[in-house]
Amino acid sequence: MKIIEFKNVSKQFGTFFANQDLSFSVESGTIHGLIGENGAGKSTAMKVLFGIYPLDGGEILISEKPSLIKNPIHAMSLGIGMVHQHFMLAETETVLDNIILGHEPTSFFGIINREVAQKELQKISESYGLHFSKWNEPVSRLSVGEQQRVEIIKLLYQKSEVLILDEPTAVLIPQEVKELFTNLRRLKDEGKTIILISHKLKEVLEYTDAVTVMRRGKVVGTKVTRDTNEDELAEMMVGRKVSFTYQGERKILASQVKPKSVLQVKNLSTVKTNEPLKDISFELNPGEILGIAGVQGNGQSELLRFLSHPSSMASKANGEYYIQGRSVSHASPLELRNKGVGLVPEDRISEGLLLQQDMTENFILGQQEDPRYISRGFINRKAVTAQVQNKIKEFDIRPPYTTVWAGKMSGGNQQKLLMARALDPDPSILFVAHPTRGVDVGAIEKIHDAIMQERNKGKAVMLFSSELDELMDLSDRILVFFDGKIQAEFSRREFDSWDIGRTMGGGDKAAGGEQ
Amino acid sequence: MIDSFIQSWLLPVMRVSTPLIFAALGGMWCERSGVIQIGLEGFILIGSFFGAISTLYFSNPYLGFLFAGIAGMVLSVLYGVVVLHYRANQIVAGTALNLFAMGIPPFLSKIWYDSTGSTPPIPTESQFKIAPLFIMLMIVALTHIVFYYSRFGLRLRFAGEHPKALESAGVSIKTKRWQGVLMSGFLAGLGGGTLSIYLSSSFIRNMSAGRGFIALAAVILGKWKPIPTVLACLLFGVTEAIQIRLQGVVIWGTEPVPVQWIQILPYLITMIVLAGAVGRSYAPKSLGQVAE
Numbered sequence: 001m002k003i004i005e006f007k008n009v010s011k012q013f014g015t016f017f018a019n020q021d022l023s024f025s026v027e028s029g030t031i032h033g034l035i036g037e038n039g040a041g042k043s044t045a046m047k048v049l050f051g052i053y054p055l056d057g058g059e060i061l062i063s064e065k066p067s068l069i070k071n072p073i074h075a076m077s078l079g080i081g082m083v084h085q086h087f088m089l090a091e092t093e094t095v096l097d098n099i100i101l102g103h104e105p106t107s108f109f110g111i112i113n114r115e116v117a118q119k120e121l122q123k124i125s126e127s128y129g130l131h132f133s134k135w136n137e138p139v140s141r142l143s144v145g146e147q148q149r150v151e152i153i154k155l156l157y158q159k160s161e162v163l164i165l166d167e168p169t170a171v172l173i174p175q176e177v178k179e180l181f182t183n184l185r186r187l188k189d190e191g192k193t194i195i196l197i198s199h200k201l202k203e204v205l206e207y208t209d210a211v212t213v214m215r216r217g218k219v220v221g222t223k224v225t226r227d228t229n230e231d232e233l234a235e236m237m238v239g240r241k242v243s244f245t246y247q248g249e250r251k252i253l254a255s256q257v258k259p260k261s262v263l264q265v266k267n268l269s270t271v272k273t274n275e276p277l278k279d280i281s282f283e284l285n286p287g288e289i290l291g292i293a294g295v296q297g298n299g300q301s302e303l304l305r306f307l308s309h310p311s312s313m314a315s316k317a318n319g320e321y322y323i324q325g326r327s328v329s330h331a332s333p334l335e336l337r338n339k340g341v342g343l344v345p346e347d348r349i350s351e352g353l354l355l356q357q358d359m360t361e362n363f364i365l366g367q368q369e370d371p372r373y374i375s376r377g378f379i380n381r382k383a384v385t386a387q388v389q390n391k392i393k394e395f396d397i398r399p400p401y402t403t404v405w406a407g408k409m410s411g412g413n414q415q416k417l418l419m420a421r422a423l424d425p426d427p428s429i430l431f432v433a434h435p436t437r438g439v440d441v442g443a444i445e446k447i448h449d450a451i452m453q454e455r456n457k458g459k460a461v462m463l464f465s466s467e468l469d470e471l472m473d474l475s476d477r478i479l480v481f482f483d484g485k486i487q488a489e490f491s492r493r494e495f496d497s498w499d500i501g502r503t504m505g506g507g508d509k510a511a512g513g514e515q
Numbered sequence: 516m517i518d519s520f521i522q523s524w525l526l527p528v529m530r531v532s533t534p535l536i537f538a539a540l541g542g543m544w545c546e547r548s549g550v551i552q553i554g555l556e557g558f559i560l561i562g563s564f565f566g567a568i569s570t571l572y573f574s575n576p577y578l579g580f581l582f583a584g585i586a587g588m589v590l591s592v593l594y595g596v597v598v599l600h601y602r603a604n605q606i607v608a609g610t611a612l613n614l615f616a617m618g619i620p621p622f623l624s625k626i627w628y629d630s631t632g633s634t635p636p637i638p639t640e641s642q643f644k645i646a647p648l649f650i651m652l653m654i655v656a657l658t659h660i661v662f663y664y665s666r667f668g669l670r671l672r673f674a675g676e677h678p679k680a681l682e683s684a685g686v687s688i689k690t691k692r693w694q695g696v697l698m699s700g701f702l703a704g705l706g707g708g709t710l711s712i713y714l715s716s717s718f719i720r721n722m723s724a725g726r727g728f729i730a731l732a733a734v735i736l737g738k739w740k741p742i743p744t745v746l747a748c749l750l751f752g753v754t755e756a757i758q759i760r761l762q763g764v765v766i767w768g769t770e771p772v773p774v775q776w777i778q779i780l781p782y783l784i785t786m787i788v789l790a791g792a793v794g795r796s797y798a799p800k801s802l803g804q805v806a807e
Binding site: 091 | 660665667670672673684685797
């Protein structure tokens with residue numbers, strides 16, 4: 001039976017069609033993938049289904065009956081539930097309270113009967129084999145994977161039949177991903193329908209029964225998963241042939257054969273013991289990309305903060321930090337810049353750009369004192385604008401106008417602008433954090449190219465990323481962070497996503513991996 | 516020994532803490548629903564003024580007390596309209612509210628009593644003996660229960676902590692925030708009532724004297740939780756009791772310490788405690804953020 005059917009569904013924002021004439025259907029009791037690039041309209045389609053946006057044309061059939069879904073509450077009453085990318089959980093409250101919110105069993109005068117609720121939840125957890133029992137712990141004490149399971153239990157508690165999961169694996173390590181899909185399959189066996197929004201082709205191919213591909217607001221097609229393959233789906237998604245791995249050359253450099261490090265960190269620890277960073281030591285060599293892996297919140301952000309702005313951590317961290325043999329443990333960002341350090345910050349919106357300023361303004365941020373852009377103490381606008389125009393060409397930044405507000409650019413182009421800015425003073429050391437988070441496939445290729453070129457020129461690059469595939473593709477070495485420590489180090493020939501994943505979850509590196 | 520301790524310390528401390536506790540609990544409810552509440556001072560002032568005049572009018576402190584709460588609540592409707600309906604900045608609106616509230620008593624007392632900002636004394640027979648103290652204790656117990664064990668409390672907490680989760684569970688954020696705002700108006704109004712008809716026997720101009728802000732400090736010190744907030748109020752109550760005790764006492768030399776110096780004490784201690792002892796704060800995550 002078709003539990004969900006879209007018939008010519010359209011959703012417009014102004015003159016822009018986020019969804020245009022979508023027609024596809026989801027069979028009851030299956031796992032259905034919905035894939036497409038960022039901005040292809042997957043999330044919009046699901047938000048229409050979930051009643052967050054009203055639809056502008058066409059109709060949606062639920063269990064083969066036309067249904068006008070008014071709002072999320074209405075959608076829930078029709079048995080549709082959604083796990084959002086950002087969990088809807090209050091960290092300070094207990095798991096139980098988070099789940100029962102809005103559907104609390106009460107005894108008298110509105111007093112919550114938590115015993116009844118807990119029994120009910122225990123029953124759900126057991127009957128679907130979810131193995132969860134931390135009902136009375138605050139959500140903040142759960143791992144990300146557990147929080148996700150809580151979200152799923154919440155939907156089951158609300159008696160959802162169709163579960164929509166928006167990019168559920170973005171925050172998980174490989175082991176957790178496997179567990180998630182084991183659970184989803186069990187839910188499927190119990191008759192639930194699952195819609196999986198994703199841009200990761202591998203997991204879609206491995207775990208779904210059917211897959212619908214979207215591009216630019218339209219459905220390109222729906223395939224039975226076992227009749228298709230990665231290349232076909234990728235081509236449908238992007239509209240041309242794409243490569244998912246770096247195809248350019250990976251030079252072998254003299255500095256790698258005989259390394260002489262340009263950056264050293266010794267015994268870096270944060271002062272408060274309950275905070276991240278415990279006794280971190282490592283070196284960075286020219287001509288290598290050093291990948292920093294780890295589940296978010298295991299100290300990577302603090303490390304980057306220390307590396308890029310040591311003076312701000314002066315009272316919070318102890319440790320030695322050398323660049324080209326000179327101590328920079330208390331240096332300011334400007335001093336680091338003058339020593340040849342370039343930075344692409346973690347969050348392009350909050351740390352990287354002024355959204356309501358144009359490209360030139362954003363480009364000179366941090367470079368106001370560069371003699372190339374100064375004449376008689378004032379900023380030389382002409383020189384800056386000319387340079388930005390060069391960079392627009394070099395990095396294929398769109399739209400190609402220097403007067404465009406950063407906030408009006410797509411994520412990928414914002415990221416290209418940040419790369420261009422970081423590389424402009426020709427740094428010898430480059431810190432790049434999450435360069436492709438929420439970026440289109442096309443832009444990803446460009447950014448990866450730029451990073452690799454720097455490496456091949458003999459620059460020292462540190463790459464912070466939560467995408468393990470990206471790290472494994474580009475890095476020469478990977479350091480895995482767990483609980484503020486370097487849990488393991490992998491050299492390129494040892495790269496194995498399962499192995500790295502285990503250390504990301506706190507496990508030890510497999511024996512025999514060492515030379 | 517124990518009797519004299521209760522007589523000379525515990526009761527006075529609880530007495531002077533009563534307005535603080537009412538106001539602070541009101542402030543806590545409001546802030547936990549996600550709305551910043553710096554207008555407590557104004558609610559207290561209005562509550563104490565209308566508490567005094569309605570006690571005079573009805574010759575009944577209970578009715579006067581009730582009207583003190585209602586007056587605070589009416590003023591909080593104004594605040595709610597401004598910040599929840601028109602989405603004004605909550606700090607600015609709260610400040611404006613306090614200034615507005617300061618002007619009302621002198622204006623009305625000029626019309627009604629031809630005085631500039633104080634009301635005639637309340638006759639002894641219609642004064643409270645100890646009732647507000649018991650009402651306060653009841654409210655504390657009730658707040659604790661409702662806050663942690665009721666559906667209402669859970670939902671209100673989520674309005675401040677994760678409003679989107681509340682909304683996606685089918686509950687209106689705005690309703691919860693309105694409830695929080697109205698509760699702060701009512702409770703802080705009651706606090707004002709205790710000031711004019713329980714702790715003294717008339718309304719005096721600007722008699723709130725910063726208690727709204729001290730109550731807010733107690734909310735912060737109490738980490739936005741009911742019982743710790745009450746304990747923080749009692750701490751401030753102790754400093755006020757000490758202040759009253761120290762007036763006219765000769766500590767060194769032959770002259771008593773000037774009364775102004777001693778009166779600084781509660782405010783000084785508030786500042787020191789807030790700056791030093793608190794450390795990390797535990798504010799509701801979405802405090803002050805406007806709902807979509």
